[in-house]
Amino acid sequence: MRDATSAAHRKLDAQLSSFDLTVFSGYRRFLQASAGALLPLEAALVEAGVARMFPDWPERARSHAIATDLARLGQDAQATVSVSPMTPGGVLGTMYVLEGSRLGAKFLLKTIADATDSRVAEATAYLSHGTGKRLWQSFLSKLQSEEPCDEDEVIEAARAAFAAFERAADRA
8 A cells, every 4th residue: 555655645745845834824724734635535434434444433533623723723624625435445545544644743743843833832633633542553454354345446545535635735
């Protein structure tokens, strides 16, 4: 999965690195971009029955956390892109991107620690969501144990999730 999606991942990382997370406006734009894709992706996951595959879905979902952060920064969380309905393989591919983003969030939190505006440090529910839980490891276990899915379908769904974040970043 990592190799098959690495180009999409690098492209998104490069795009998101243009947001200066140490200043209020840059961090808020980053959260707006993230919410723009996260909200519709999580809604599509729910519609596809993600909770049947991941019974702990309520503790994985981050839409509420990002909405809370944006509200603290004086902004509403809004979906800015549309996503297609998901198959079981689509759920796995999308979850790969969303759960993997928690790994990068640890590094972003270190960057935010350098922010001079205290409002930035007070709006980290999204980036710190799931800290101390083994969500990535349990996702990988589920991915390996899941009944055979079309691997190409899972990969394409992961690429589509990365692309949704790219489109949302373009609009932020």
